[in-house]
Amino acid sequence: MLNKSLDTMDPNILLSLVNTKLRDSYSSLELLCDDIDIEKHKIIEKLKTIGYDYDESQNQFK
Known part of the structure; x- marks a missing residue:
């Protein structure tokens, strides 16, 4: 589901x-x-468009 609508x-x-x-x-x-x-990388790139990066140590995008 998420993959198709990403x-x-x-x-x-x-x-x-x-x-x-x-x-x-x-x-x-x-x-x-x-x-x-x-x-x-698809999720990472999409969220970079709104200024968010993945913080591995906290396991979240911020």
């Missing part, structure tokens, strides 16, 4: 979804991406 999804909504999943269900962005079958 290109058209509002990056602010994506930010909320990804950070919630990272907080509640996944210990790393890699595990989340593996589970939803999406390339990590």
Whole structure:
């Protein structure tokens, strides 16, 4: 689901979804991406468009 809609999804909504999943269900962005079958760089690049970067030590985009 997320993979198909990533290109058209509002990056602010994506930010909320990804950070919630990272907080509640996944210990790393890699595990989340593996589970939803999406390339990590696609999420990273989309969220960079609104000024967010992945903080591995805190497991969230900020």
